Amino acid sequence: MRTTSGWQATGSPATLRRAALERRELRPDDVAVRIDYCGVCHTDLHALRDHDDAAGRPLVPGHEFTGVVTETGTAVTGLSRGDRVAVGNIVDACGECPMCLAGQENFCHAFPTLTYGGTDRHDGSTTLGGYSREYVVRDRFAHPLPSGLDPAAAAPLLCAGVTVWEPLHALGVGPGSRVGVAGLGGLGHLAVKMAVALGATTSVISRSPDKADDARRLGAHGLIVSTDPEAMAGARDGFDVVIDTISAPHDLGPYLRLVALDGTLSHLGHLGPVTVETLDLLIGRKKLSSAGSGGCPATAAMLDFCAANGITADIELLPSERVNEALDRLRRGDVRYRFVLDMSDLR
Ligand SMILES: [Zn+2]
Numbered sequence: 001m002r003t004t005s006g007w008q009a010t011g012s013p014a015t016l017r018r019a020a021l022e023r024r025e026l027r028p029d030d031v032a033v034r035i036d037y038c039g040v041c042h043t044d045l046h047a048l049r050d051h052d053d054a055a056g057r058p059l060v061p062g063h064e065f066t067g068v069v070t071e072t073g074t075a076v077t078g079l080s081r082g083d084r085v086a087v088g089n090i091v092d093a094c095g096e097c098p099m100c101l102a103g104q105e106n107f108c109h110a111f112p113t114l115t116y117g118g119t120d121r122h123d124g125s126t127t128l129g130g131y132s133r134e135y136v137v138r139d140r141f142a143h144p145l146p147s148g149l150d151p152a153a154a155a156p157l158l159c160a161g162v163t164v165w166e167p168l169h170a171l172g173v174g175p176g177s178r179v180g181v182a183g184l185g186g187l188g189h190l191a192v193k194m195a196v197a198l199g200a201t202t203s204v205i206s207r208s209p210d211k212a213d214d215a216r217r218l219g220a221h222g223l224i225v226s227t228d229p230e231a232m233a234g235a236r237d238g239f240d241v242v243i244d245t246i247s248a249p250h251d252l253g254p255y256l257r258l259v260a261l262d263g264t265l266s267h268l269g270h271l272g273p274v275t276v277e278t279l280d281l282l283i284g285r286k287k288l289s290s291a292g293s294g295g296c297p298a299t300a301a302m303l304d305f306c307a308a309n310g311i312t313a314d315i316e317l318l319p320s321e322r323v324n325e326a327l328d329r330l331r332r333g334d335v336r337y338r339f340v341l342d343m344s345d346l347r
């Protein structure tokens, strides 16, 4: 085993404390990555909320990070020491099922290995995430980070970014598309930037009108206030694609009514069981869809697209020792739009 340091959950409710962590010795197809920057995702909050010391599974959150390859396994050919790489929320998959063969490792039938809180496919250990100075990862899940992308602001592309990229891409968003983005947080602000760069006429759908300036600054062409019935009625059938990034339980009906004939509402993440009035689908032959995370080919394509279009997340960078403060503020929604931890204080 090799040792590094990181931020591990202890107690209930869990707080993160600095701890020595073990990483596996490199397998032939592994690389060791010195983590420089790691984004703080809503999933990290949920994992901490659900963490139970007594269950005996250690928790180190963090699943969107960038860094530099420091060592390569004997069979690694595509990466070398010194290469800049980025790692997202999955670090392995079976490689043989129809989803893996389609390049959608995120939907692997045998379940992808999660970057933290997952179970390693070879040794059965619990994976420890990117709130840490080093990670050992299978080479094909360490994605080359294009030059030109700031490594701190690019870190959130690996979870938030690819999660909005896959549906935008799969739904054929391009020049002339009309796209609505519901919710302007970590995911939503990247969805706006990407949709605009793809050539779509893009609007933000938000509960509050005070996001209008931000929406415009991000490149959006308009803002619809979802609590204003007249505004929502005026936007009826107005979007080919609505990307719904709202994570709290909510009625999908008002958002389906914004979708145009044969258009799609794509809700991202896990809402659990929801009730849909099928008339909201019938009228206009509308489609309801979902997505989450990304496969290896989409991740590479997304990074190339972001590099070509100068897209990174709007971030607030904090030293990693302030991780608990970042989590507290994220819990209160007090961030525009993503915290990123600078890991250089973990020597
Ligand atoms: Zn995430």
Ligand SMILES: [Zn+2]
Residues within 6 Å of the ligand: 093, 094, 095, 096, 097, 098, 099, 100, 101, 105, 107, 108, 109, 110, 111
């Ligand atoms: Zn698979």
